[in-house]
Amino acid sequence: MLLEIKGLTKHFGGLAAVSQFDMYVNQGEIVGLIGPNGAGKTTVFNLITGVYSPTGGQVIYDGEEITGMKPHKVAELGIGRTFQLNPLFGEFTVLQNVSASFHLHPRSSLLDIYFNTATYRRNEVYISEQSLEILRLVGLEHLKDELARNLPHGYQKMLGVARALATRPKLLLLDEPLAGMNPSEINFTLMNIRKTRQQGVTVLIVEHNMQILELCDRVVVINFGQKICEGLPGEVRENQDVITAYFGGGHVA
């Protein structure tokens, strides 16, 4: 098991955003965490990556407990992520967004950086080659000199993925990668997520768009901060609780 979550709970004041939530992700899987708006999906991500510290429960990654660890530490351990509202380094070019994200591997010491040593220069050459490689993978190479804030929405989302890949993650968390995309952008993104998995990256996706199901090996459904169902995409789609959560409890004519 690459990631295991046990009894995860987060209260904001009196509101239980996530309560007693359990799930796991195996090495090499694509797992979907789906649920209606406000179900607590993003909160789970923020608890895994240390943006929030949980009220209770444990997050275990690669055999190590990472509950409440700082975000940059979590990134160091190999968990990369994107964001739902997809903030960018807007004043940087596309290429700079990716190369700036190569903070961890390779890492130059402050003295190497400041005194512009051979090690630092070698690292920077390697980083610019690798950044181009990642941009080629996600199909943004032709836009490398464009300012990130000028990109169309779908490309900005892909840039978010490219940036996360620059941290050389073992586990990639994607927060609503399909939100606000048109059908061709959706296909493009689904293709890229498949390519990412082929690179040996395990993927956990938060989505409320059911189209993500075609990509997932396994799906966990969450509503009101609690797991309501877990299984193969086909099973989940037929599950009565899931249908109720998405379409309401009344009888549909």
Place this chain on the structure above:
Amino acid sequence: MNSVAMSQPMSAGVRSDRKRRAKLSATVGFIVALCLLPVFTSSTYTLHIFILTFIYIVTTVSLRTITTSGQFPLAHGAFMGVGAYAAGMASRWLGWSCWITIPSGALLTAALGILIGYPFSRLRTLYYAMGSLFFGLGVIQVVYALGDWTGGYSGFTGVRPMFTGSKVSYYYFSLGLAVACSVALYRFEFSRIGTNLKAIHQSHEVASSVGINEAWYRVMVVAVGCFFAGLSGAVYAHYNLVISAASFNLGTTLGLFMGVLVGGIGSFAGPIVGTFILTLFPEFFRDLRIYSPLVSAAILLIAVYIFPQGLVGIPQVVRAWYIRDRKGDQVAHAS
């Protein structure tokens, strides 16, 4: 087709290379001109104004360095005061040589910067500005409260001078200091360290998600900025020989900010240009001296209104006017 695609980035590279060389030669020419200035003038007053300008350049450039991380420190003038009082007091009470008091004043200021920066690293943007504002006000009160050692309201005297005789030695020392500090901070900004700081400025959540330790970097840049503020303060103390807390109050900090904004906060040269303009300009209009804050404010408003990127953005604005005029001509000819 392929060759066209290849040649475009090449020509852009050549252009930016030429631009860089033009900037470098302008900078070197400017420094050489400044080196020659004492040959052509023996007016101690002129030298005095330039010496102060050089000292304040160290302060404003380091202030801007902190702002690249998205922090707005309203205590930079106070930190300059910490360096000035530390060096001045060490010189008078401990009898240390200025070559020891100046670096130790700078290091002490950096240490205080870390001490203050650490709890403040949890505050962002406006809250950070407010927190540092209160710290700056506090420093002044401490100087007044410790009147027995600091001279309190009447100011601190008895700092031993660095150089005796004419101001020329001070002139070259402070010019050298301004150049050395600017080079040091330029290298800092245009390395991966500076990139990380700008990344934090643009999105701290993305920066942390790629492994950049936000709190550490923010405290580090405050420490570096405070080091240079303390350094400039210490040199100021050993030059002016008399210091008073009123020279390091909020007004001073705002004056430093004004220098950064007038020159252009987005450019490394901005605070250097701004400091020159704001210290030299009032000298041309000495009759208006009592209105000097008003003149400075007018310069700021004009600069920000006409040149949103600051005075360093003038060439760009002028080029834009020129291109627009030419286009206008073409349209006129065509019709």
